[in-house]
Amino acid sequence: MIVEQKNDTLKPLRDLLSVVVYPIQYVVDFPGNQLQKTIQSLKSYDELLSENKDLKRQHLINNAKLLKFADLEKENIRLRSLIDSSFKLGEQVLVAELVSVNLAPYEHVVVVNKGSRFGVSKGQAVLDENGIVGQVARALPLSSEIILISDPNHAIPVQVNRNGLHTIAIGSGQLNKLSLPFLPNNADIVPGDLLITSGLGGVFPQGYPVAVVSSFVEQPDKPFAIIQAQPSAALNTSRELLIVWNNKQVIPLSNQVVVEENGTD
Amino acid sequence: MVQTRQATILGYWLTIIVAMALKIIPWSAPTLNLTPDWVLLVLIYWAFATPESASVGKAWFVGLLVDVLTGQLLGQYALAYAVSIYLSVKQHKRIRHMPIIQQSLFVCVILLIAQILFFWVERINGQVVPVQSWLPVLTGGLVWPLVLFVMRKTGFYSY
Numbered sequence A: 001m002i003v004e005q006k007n008d009t010l011k012p013l014r015d016l017l018s019v020v021v022y023p024i025q026y027v028v029d030f031p032g033n034q035l036q037k038t039i040q041s042l043k044s045y046d047e048l049l050s051e052n053k054d055l056k057r058q059h060l061i062n063n064a065k066l067l068k069f070a071d072l073e074k075e076n077i078r079l080r081s082l083i084d085s086s087f088k089l090g091e092q093v094l095v096a097e098l099v100s101v102n103l104a105p106y107e108h109v110v111v112v113n114k115g116s117r118f119g120v121s122k123g124q125a126v127l128d129e130n131g132i133v134g135q136v137a138r139a140l141p142l143s144s145e146i147i148l149i150s151d152p153n154h155a156i157p158v159q160v161n162r163n164g165l166h167t168i169a170i171g172s173g174q175l176n177k178l179s180l181p182f183l184p185n186n187a188d189i190v191p192g193d194l195l196i197t198s199g200l201g202g203v204f205p206q207g208y209p210v211a212v213v214s215s216f217v218e219q220p221d222k223p224f225a226i227i228q229a230q231p232s233a234a235l236n237t238s239r240e241l242l243i244v245w246n247n248k249q250v251i252p253l254s255n256q257v258v259v260e261e262n263g264t265d
Numbered sequence B: 001m002v003q004t005r006q007a008t009i010l011g012y013w014l015t016i017i018v019a020m021a022l023k024i025i026p027w028s029a030p031t032l033n034l035t036p037d038w039v040l041l042v043l044i045y046w047a048f049a050t051p052e053s054a055s056v057g058k059a060w061f062v063g064l065l066v067d068v069l070t071g072q073l074l075g076q077y078a079l080a081y082a083v084s085i086y087l088s089v090k091q092h093k094r095i096r097h098m099p100i101i102q103q104s105l106f107v108c109v110i111l112l113i114a115q116i117l118f119f120w121v122e123r124i125n126g127q128v129v130p131v132q133s134w135l136p137v138l139t140g141g142l143v144w145p146l147v148l149f150v151m152r153k154t155g156f157y158s159y
Helices: A008-042 A045-082 B005-024 B038-049 B056-069 B076-096 B100-124 B131-154
Strands: A091-099 A109-112 A125-127 A132-139 A144-148 A155-160 A166-171 A194-197 A209-217 A226-231 A240-246
Touching: A008 A091, A008 B005, A008 B056, A155 A209, B005 B038, B005 B056, B005 B131, B038 B056, B038 B076, B038 B100, B038 B131, B056 B076, B076 B100, B100 B131
Parallel strands: none
Antiparallel strands: A091 A109, A091 A240, A109 A144, A125 A132, A125 A240, A132 A144, A155 A166, A155 A194, A194 A209, A209 A226
């Protein structure tokens, strides 16, 4: 039975049972959910007004940045077409809300309220507003389980933003720490470096912030240094998460050339 | 006190559902490692109270539900629950006459066996289990008198 779980034969059974137990999860989540809604509805008019103003200002700034971004994107495509390399683009997101339930204390797995009914599937990347949160570990019909990047069983391919150095960040079991165990003592990495997803492995889209290097300890007698990083995403506080669809199709470099579908991945 | 068959079955499932809800309620980090396995405690109570109807098969099914609920491998909790309920049903005649302290110790042993089975599967999967994850065994024994008290108060079936 346990062996069978290694492949996907028991998935229908799990899906069925998950629908049976979903009400329990819903009920457990209900008080916190309602509390938040009540707090929201009790907010004073002034507070809402000032928040609205802040958001509008933020929106304006973001829009202005986006203008620049659109320009850069076009330029990037143009430059890439010069060197004959395809460009992957286009990511769709779905906002999912956290269901506050606790699974196993030593695992960093959370449940969100969007499942395969919304087209969520295993292996999709999950973000919050600050960076990568994790990936979908299991998509059930009404909910899905998301493994956080800080889980000891999770590894994510990253790249140092400053110089493009590739490595792998492994969860440490603590929410505020990732470890980078595979870099030599002379690696060009210093505390404060931003780590972004490298897009290798095909699970995570390229270029999202993952963590900031917090400490670098050389070990002269060992081949690898001890490097730790702090995740950029607010792993334990964000309630809304974004599930990302990575569009596989590449956009054509120019109007004449049609790029084959299995371009760079 | 209602003691009809239907009421017992109803009570069984109601208390199991409440225990499942208790199991997944999010606690703050320090107490998280202390929360006992409420579902197994309730199952053990029913094994002592109505050993004829609280069968190993039911425990196995409840275990499957908990597996799905907590995102474990299908069969992980089911195995642990089935074995521990088998032991409880085997021993129920002796246990019923024990004083509460002794009962708690026995429950501790059953919880320990369940936990060993559970973590054994977990280790086969390569999951590293921290030492403090064994604490629920002790807290489970400590809250056993409470479980006994509450379950008797609900009045579905008591021994």
